[in-house]
Amino acid sequence: MTESKLTKPCTNCGATLKLSPENIVITCEYCGETYDVDFNKVAGHKMIPTKSQKEIRANVTEFLKKNKTDINSISIDEVKANYLPYWIVPFKSHTEYYGVQRGSVTRHRTKTRTVTDSNGKKRTETYQEAYQVTVWKDTKGNFSRNGKQNIIARKHTAFYGFSEFNSTLFLDNVVDFDFEKVKDANSEFINAEVEPNEAQMEAYGDIENKNRSMAASNLHKLVRCDSEITVENPLYVHSPLWSVRYRLEDKIYKVSVAGDSGKVVKGEVPITTKQRIINYVLGTVLILVSAILGNFGIQMSAIEDTAVIGIILIILGVVGISCSAIPIRKAFKMQLEKSSMKEIKKERRISLKAAKKALRGGK
Ligand SMILES: [Zn+2]
Structure with missing residues (x-):
């Protein structure tokens, strides 16, 4: 019979344990006794x-x-x-x-510059300029x-x-398995x-x-x-x-x-119908206002005196329409995570x- 291979009585409480080939270690759900693949108790x-x-x-x-x-x-x-x-x-x-x-060392090089002294005479002087050079160092270590x-x-x-x-x-805070503590x-x-x-x-x-x-x-x-x-x-x-x-x-x-x-x-958090309506209205109003601003902007940008304001209005309109996606998307979502x-x-x-x-x- 195949049935005897798939079930075995728990040696601790006698309950029937269902075995399956995938389960390497099984725990009796009635007493908490735990067995390995050869049915030895796991210490x-x-x-x-x-x-x-x-x-x-x-x-x-x-x-x-x-x-x-x-x-x-x-x-x-x-x-x-x-x-x-x-x-x-x-x-x-x-x-x-x-x-x-990777490391760096400081090196110096000689450079010249022209200076004007107190008498207004120009002369050339040399000076040292510091500069950094990248160096590669072999490193070993252990830990x-x-x-x-x-x-x-x-x-x-x-x-x-x-x-x-x-x-x-x-x-790290493991304790001995205690079935009495978890069975309820x-x-x-x-x-x-x-x-x-x-x-x-x-x-x-x-x-x-x-x-x-x-x-x-x-x-x-x-x-x-x-x-x-x-x-x-x-x-x-x-x-x-x-x-x-x-x-x-x-x-x-x-x-x-x-x-x-x-x-x-x-956790899943529901969005209520009321919140969804608010988001929908908010998104729609944002689209409308943005469209009106954009429309004014196009008209104003054609006139030389108001061109700058026009362009600003067009930008505001475009930004507004893009932002309206946030409340609109939320309006069609039923829940958040x-x-x-x-x-x-x-x-x-x-x-x-x-x-x-x-x-x-x-x-
Ligand atoms: Zn048991």
């Missing part, structure tokens, strides 16, 4: 803690309020945590590089860089707001499609590229760059990306929230600074 399963469902809901409401959405007429239909799988690959690297650096490289364990990730989420993800929320554990050794290989390439660009950054030309990289066994980490769906006037909108910061990474990425990045910088400061203080 050291970690997660990123998330803000509560209540906080996520409150933050989404706040986000919509900020973006002028009438929150009394919306209904939030779904607030769900998707735990995305990552491999965190710890690494050590040492890089030796060699290249050419060590140790850290963690995060690799998403999915081949294709179609989650709304994923790339924004991924770009701000900070996988409407959670789904996404299984890994990427094997640990594939993740190590991908991390190796990323680390090498980063080292190369770091070496090149203070050189005019990088000639050679050798990195010795050791990648260790990766940690399996589930990281929460919340998807929220809300309804307004029978239309459904999506918002994605990063679980760790609780901030919206991407907004995010709090700036806020997340700012907070991340502050927390990184604090972490560095704490490190220095501890030494």
